[in-house]
Amino acid sequence: MHHTTDTRPSALLAMGPGIAERLLTPAHRDRLTGLVRTDPDLVAHRLADPSPQVAAALAEAEVLLTCWGAPPLTEAVLAAAPRLRAVVHAAGSVKHHITDACWERGIQVTSVAAANARPVAEYTLAAILFAGKNVLGSARRYRELRAAHDWREELDGWGNHGRTVGIVGASRTGRRVIELLRPFDFEVLLYDPYLEPAAATRLGVEPVSLDELCARSGIVSVHAPELPATRRLIGAAQLAAMPDGSTLINTARGSLIDEPALVTELVRGRLHAVLDVTDPELPPESSPLFDLPNVLLTPHIAGSLGNELHRMADQALDELQRFASGRPFADPIHGDALSRSA
Template identity: 40%
Template sequence: MNRIALLPGANVWGEIFTEKHLNRLRQMGELVINTNPGNPSKEGIAELIRDADIAITSWGCTSFDANVLRDAKRLKFVTHAAGTVKGIVTPELIERGIRVSSANDALGVGVAETALGLTITAIKRMWELAAGTRDGKWGEGWGRVRELFDVTVGVVGAGKAGRHYIRLLKQFEVDVLLYDPIVSPEEAASLGCRKVELEELLKESEVISIHAPSIPETDDMFNASTFALMRDDAILINTARGSLINEEHLAAELAKGRFIACIDVTKQEPPTLNHPFRSLPNVILIPHIAGAVNNGKQRLGRYSIEEIRRFLANETLDGEVNLQNLHVIA
């Protein structure tokens, strides 16, 4: 019988895996659970995976270095019930040929839905009208309201979240542009969008949604030069990572009142109390809720269980990570 080790702290996995999920795992093999709260230590993980064939990780789990893996002779598969696997993958894990899967696809659903919600909220200027209504106004500002119809939406990055966002946009009559250096024009067309360079996307898009990975090449990719290319009254949405935006440059541009920014992620979280994003009237700032929150975390649990089922059945894994491409993924 396969042994499955559930490694995150009890406070973490308890929000991801319900009792129904745990029962499914018990049907697949012998389930060993970390019952301690808090981030597990390297020693604790090493003990849990000593005789495990499969390990389930999530937020707070440490890297699988040589000491952690030393006695894990049977370990063949790690499924990460969260997003990026960069915090757990090591050269030793790669050398051992242990396969790794991420729940990025499940996480991307919530990100894409949030991006769509921000798209509609901003293009209809709901936050502005709601504030006016609270102040006793009615209907002032309707002239700037638009519908998600016959507009151009630019998507920066066609990873899991970006692709989900593009699929959601198919429900609307909009044109979708895509900037992603590793996606071919043919693949972009199959997704329902047109591949363009970043400069064209910035100039043509009325809505720009960022879904690019946080890697050195994307640090501050949105800066004074790129903001200058954007259309007046455009909408910029960032549900990816704060590192992609030069916040000082964005604040300076927003102070001109030229366009709107919807920000879910910042470089420092939470941002300082005097951060301009908190006070600028043309900013919708939300506290990093675009991914899995509350009941949404259980989607990650279900996804990880399905990955284990696929692994045991020798089926193609849906979320397998190509560990040789870690430098270009989120």
């Protein structure tokens, strides 16, 4: 055993069952093996009552590589991990497993939220462009009519030339959406109570109040974090302020919208919605959201899925490489910022 000459940090993978197999390609596993001293095939699903093999790896681990379904890093778990100095989270939010005990111990934390923001922003861009042209409504009407029809007259007033888009939240995803909208001919409004006006100017958007944003936008897209303060941020008053025929897009969290108030507007046919998230996350079977013609409902797929997980793995291994070479994380997370981020 020549472990004494191996200066690579010791690592442990901790995430939900079946996640590591989708996250890491053989090339990622090879890279991981080169960066850290770890068994890339050992994945911990539970840290509170670990198997002997996991317990031994946890006792040695200087860094944890986590992803969706990572077990909470409680005081008891940290006590069993005396050498732990860092957590690299190969997904977005760390709120589900990073506890106050981690910050108290001074553990460094990073996540690949930036990599996960990209597919969400891409989904949003597609939803905005389709919403502006009334693509879904036209497709449905075409399927029903199956006959020659004056579409130009029916779609008069639709289109993406100079349409106003309201972005709620200058989060990573919100900023990415703003970036993606730049080549198009939209007027972009932004509501974010934490953003300085100068920062909005740099983003090339007009900062407005939430009520003004809802009243002026033909399309409203929600990108705020889920916090006690943002619960039902878009309430009955904001929905009522939205112009007839406008579209609400939510790829953030279902709790940010007063769903009963939204359903009322949707059943009336006054608004359109593209919902990738709901509250509760799986709507009851009887929910009108499944059948309403003016709703596109998708099963929380805007974030990374399929081959997009490999982008998260790339970024996580980049951060692991920085840690292994003694450099600071490129995208560190600070405990005090978590109170107003996702």
